[in-house]
Amino acid sequence: MENAIIVAASVLAAGIIGAFAAMGAAKGDGMVTSKTLECMARQPEQASNFQVTMFISVGLIESIPIIAVVIAIVLVFANPFVK
Numbered sequence: 001m002e003n004a005i006i007v008a009a010s011v012l013a014a015g016i017i018g019a020f021a022a023m024g025a026a027k028g029d030g031m032v033t034s035k036t037l038e039c040m041a042r043q044p045e046q047a048s049n050f051q052v053t054m055f056i057s058v059g060l061i062e063s064i065p066i067i068a069v070v071i072a073i074v075l076v077f078a079n080p081f082v083k
Contacts, residue, residue: 006081014072021065028061 036054040047 003082006079007076010076010079010081014069014076017072018065018069021068025061025065029058032057032061 032054036050039050043050
């Protein structure tokens, strides 16, 4: 019975971690994209450079929730609190 509660709490925590990581990445992607569009509007001749930098930044930002979800899933299946 105790293990079931611990496992259920671990699954719930993994879901919460995934949700907050996704929300943070979405906010970060939006901020990067909006700032890139502002830069492109101010300096249209540098638009291609800004676009490349934006895609690299968005890729790095998107890797954070993927890593967070993988760590959360690993902690669910390799839970140190389950006897």
